[in-house]
Amino acid sequence: MQEIVDFVLELDKLKGVTRKVKPLGLDRYENPAEHSWQIALLATSLLRYAEPGVDLDRVIAMLLVHDVGEIDTGDVMAFVEQGIEERKAAESAAAERIFGLLPGPQGERMLALWREFEAAATPEARFAHAVDRAMPVLLNLANQGQSWRENGISHERVVRRVGPPIRAGCPALWEYLERRLDEARGLGYFGA
Amino acid sequence: MQEIVDFVLELDKLKGVTRKVKPLGLDRYENPAEHSWQIALLATSLLRYAEPGVDLDRVIAMLLVHDVGEIDTGDVMAFVEQGIEERKAAESAAAERIFGLLPGPQGERMLALWREFEAAATPEARFAHAVDRAMPVLLNLANQGQSWRENGISHERVVRRVGPPIRAGCPALWEYLERRLDEARGLGYFGA
Numbered sequence: 001m002q003e004i005v006d007f008v009l010e011l012d013k014l015k016g017v018t019r020k021v022k023p024l025g026l027d028r029y030e031n032p033a034e035h036s037w038q039i040a041l042l043a044t045s046l047l048r049y050a051e052p053g054v055d056l057d058r059v060i061a062m063l064l065v066h067d068v069g070e071i072d073t074g075d076v077m078a079f080v081e082q083g084i085e086e087r088k089a090a091e092s093a094a095a096e097r098i099f100g101l102l103p104g105p106q107g108e109r110m111l112a113l114w115r116e117f118e119a120a121a122t123p124e125a126r127f128a129h130a131v132d133r134a135m136p137v138l139l140n141l142a143n144q145g146q147s148w149r150e151n152g153i154s155h156e157r158v159v160r161r162v163g164p165p166i167r168a169g170c171p172a173l174w175e176y177l178e179r180r181l182d183e184a185r186g187l188g189y190f191g192a
Numbered sequence: 193m194q195e196i197v198d199f200v201l202e203l204d205k206l207k208g209v210t211r212k213v214k215p216l217g218l219d220r221y222e223n224p225a226e227h228s229w230q231i232a233l234l235a236t237s238l239l240r241y242a243e244p245g246v247d248l249d250r251v252i253a254m255l256l257v258h259d260v261g262e263i264d265t266g267d268v269m270a271f272v273e274q275g276i277e278e279r280k281a282a283e284s285a286a287a288e289r290i291f292g293l294l295p296g297p298q299g300e301r302m303l304a305l306w307r308e309f310e311a312a313a314t315p316e317a318r319f320a321h322a323v324d325r326a327m328p329v330l331l332n333l334a335n336q337g338q339s340w341r342e343n344g345i346s347h348e349r350v351v352r353r354v355g356p357p358i359r360a361g362c363p364a365l366w367e368y369l370e371r372r373l374d375e376a377r378g379l380g381y382f383g384a
Binding site for chain 2: 002004005007014015016023025026031037038042044046047061064102104106109110138172173176
């Protein structure tokens with residue numbers, strides 16, 4: 001029992017990691033813990049648009065653990081492409097350390113889910129990626145492009161970076177977002 | 193698709209609701225969104241101590257939606273016993289309003305999960321309640337009783353309020369916590 005308690009208190013640190021987007025109406029950056037909660041419910045909501053047969057429970061389990069490595073590495077914006085290999089290696093080591101705190105099959109299962117998400121090779125992982133990539137776009141569309149403007153991110157860069165994974169995991173969602181992103185360009189929501 | 197987007201942006205408001213306990217090492221109160229994420233992973237970690245046959249995926253789905261009504265009502269500490277009937281009615285109306293934003297079976301399913309949690313009549317709901325009640329206790333035990341001291345909550349009141357639901361849903365967890373709460377009394381972690 002003490003190992004489980006130590007593990008869940010280690011997870012608490014994810015509440016102190018900051019992402020680049022702000023919750024609507026709040027003057028602070030969101031953290032990966034509340035983000036993970038929100039995308040688990042977005043995945044549930046979007047189920048009818050997922051590939052038929054997708055196992056929603058496994059998608060949710062994956063989304064709940066996918067950012068845990070950031071406890072050690074911090075969050076890096078999806079648009080930063082330098083040093084991506086080193087970052088992936090550091091996140092992988094972090095996931096092994098943190099899930100290793102939890103003995104027995106549950107720790108192993110969480111690490112396996114974390115790796116399945118990273119590999120993005122199953123329909124569940126692809127759907128999870130689509131939802132994870134879409135959420136900050138939806139917040140930015142509702143937030144006058146707050147994190148795009150703050151970080152000098154262009155329309156072209158957003159489309160190039162999030163388009164392929166969202167289209168691969170949830171085509172109907174990309175169809176919707178592509179149109180919204182076009183409108184956002186006319187509204188000056190981008191930073192470059 | 194627009195209805196799903198409106199729903200998930202409505203959910204965003206839960207990030208701005210404040211609970212009474214602070215994340216470890218942070219000088220702010222936690223919100224129900226990050227709390228819901230954390231207890232979903234605590235439930236996963238505690239699975240071996242749940243009643244045999246408990247459906248973990250339904251427990252997780254329940255925990256992810258159980259606080260959504262607080263978007264309209266705010267968080268009220270578990271120890272406040274006045275006005276509990278009115279509060280329950282307001283939270284129920286809130287859950288109907290918010291899950292009603294999501295058309296079709298997913299919205300209905302979320303509302304059903306919310307109600308199953310509230311009724312606390314299935315093994316899954318009892319396990320979910322145990323985990324939900326235990327998490328702020330674990331944070332307080334690691335935080336020198338921060339929210340107990342700030343709110344004048346005694347050892348006896350904690351045991352009386354959280355003991356029965358935790359024992360009902362996860363007896364081994366209560367056995368562990370009862371001992372830790374006794375130690376905490378000696379350490380002056382309580383507020384009355």
